[in-house]
Amino acid sequence: MLLDFFRTKKDQPKAAGRKPASRNRIKHAQDKKNRFEKIPVDQLRIGMYVRELDIPWEESSFLFQGIDVKTQQDILDVQRQCKHVWVDYTEFRLANNKPDTITNAFTSSNSLIEVEDEYEDALDAHTQARQVMTNIFQDIRLGGEVDVGQIKQSVSGSVDSIMRNPDASLWLTRLQETDNYTAQHSLNVAALSIITGRSLGLSKEEMQNLGVCAVMHDIGKAQLPQELFSKSQLTEDEKALIKTHPQLGHKILQSSKNMYSGAADVALWHHEHVDGKGYPHGLTAEKIPLFAKIVAITDTYDSMTSQRPGTKTLSPSEGLDYLYALRGKRFDEELVLKFIDGIGIFPAGSIVEMTNGEVGIVLSSTKDKLKPKVILILDQIKDAAIQQVIDLSQMTVDTAGKPYQIKTTLRDGSYGIVVDEFQRAGLRIG
Incomplete structure (x- = not known):
């Protein structure tokens, strides 16, 4: 497991130094x-x-x-x-x-505003962007064109929010939109891709372009029968039909005026694998554009960790384990590590169980990847607890004086905790 790797690595004694110069x-x-x-x-x-x-x-x-x-x-x-x-x-x-001072600032955790302060602004930007994507998918279904100006404006709001604090956007990827999954998925993939771009040190303009590519990666699905995406089981012919969405998306974006030129390539190649076993063209690593490699990772992660018909929903950590196991095979190894570095070992919105049995939801990351801030939800016997924020980088032992850390991550719905419902009830994290 990825968690075991990081804990083992952290606990290892430092290797003997090199020969003194x-x-x-x-x-x-x-x-x-x-x-x-x-x-x-x-x-x-x-x-x-x-x-x-x-x-x-x-x-x-x-x-x-x-x-x-x-x-x-x-x-x-x-x-x-x-x-x-x-x-x-x-x-x-x-x-x-x-x-520039903005780029210099957002790579330092000391410069980030708190997730509590960013959440409402991030939610407003997310709500507006979801409506934009819903309208665009509907327009394409009816034979209309992509409103590139609205896309760029929506992505710009996401980039600004993520530069201030990426954890707020990570919370929003935990919202479940079963009636409008494709639009929600597109926004999630965009947010996760921008966060990865931030981890890579991309400029604001580069993150903007990456976000446009990511949010439009599945636009080809708008031209397919929509009932396919609500079925729990597909026939072989239906699976083959869905696999045409990269070519459909490529054609749509190539004909869209003022669209970022790389978006069509990402739509076409986001299902390619670095080992050459992806589709539609079986490209190998050196022929796949950087942004398509990033979206391949974020698209897979969100698909596995979001609720959709006919699939088992994984916890965020299970999703990371999957990506980590296929690094260098299906996914670019360096980019997988940068993705994990960007969202954290315990991404915001993850349900976690502590060593003493308490259960909470990860609020935000800290400098120590294994010790985030956690909102306590259930006590040791799984009764409702007084909600409070615990900073695991500061609190190392529990009330009994025993080591206090995250024991495991849990899937959404465990012990009756549904992150989407928790947010919609009013995220109280202050």
Whole structure:
């Protein structure tokens, strides 16, 4: 299990350090680094020039000292090997001399506003976007066109909210819209994709484009018989028909004026697998666009963790376990890890059981991925508890003095707790 991996990794003793470098070498390296700015790798952006790593160059995979960051793959290569780098802003290729203050802020948890303060704004943006998507799917069914302006406006609101606090949007992905599943699913995939883009360090414009691709990835389904999506069992012919939605979506988006050019490709290829066993074209990893790889992950995760006819609904952690098990096979390995890093080991809105038997819902993440904030719902004997927020990064033992942490995650509906109903009753988290 993914949870076991992270707990084991955290509890392992630190490996013995590398052979000490000479004092002159250390001093020389330090003098060079003092001339540049040290940043965490999650703030690395296309256009930056990396002068120094936090490991010796000869121990990295890079052939030359100095990295001109030109692609997202360059960023992933650095993030895989380092925690911090030193950037030379005199070589910064972007228009500004340094990353804009907003982008710099949203990668730091200290700069984020609390989820309690963001939730209502996120809900308003979500409600408006859901209506927009409902209208667009209806327009396409009737032979109309995509209102690109409304799509971009809706996605922009989601990006702004996620930049302020992604946990509020994660809460909203737990809403269940059984009467309008496709529209809700599209919004969920967009939010999860934008959060992944945030984890990757994409610019605001890049996240905006990614969000447009994600929210439109299933638009082809609007041209299929809608009764297919409410059936618990499908015939082989019906399954084959549903598998035509990528081509239908590609055609719709290619003909949409002012649509982001990459959206049609994501609609066409979001069911491709990095091992070449996906559809419709059986593309291998190097031929699948970055945004399509991201949407393949977020689409699968939301499909597994949302209630829909004929499927078993998994808990968020079970969904993450599934993705983690197929990293490097069906899904891009680095992007799976970035997705998990973005939404957390225990995503907001997850139902969890504590080591002492108490049950709650994850409110938001903390710097420690294994110790989020939790809203207590049930006590140790599963009776209703006085709802309160517990910060597991601060509270390490229970009232009996025993270690206090999350024991396991639970599926929605466990012990009568339905996250959707909890939210609709009025999310009281303050």
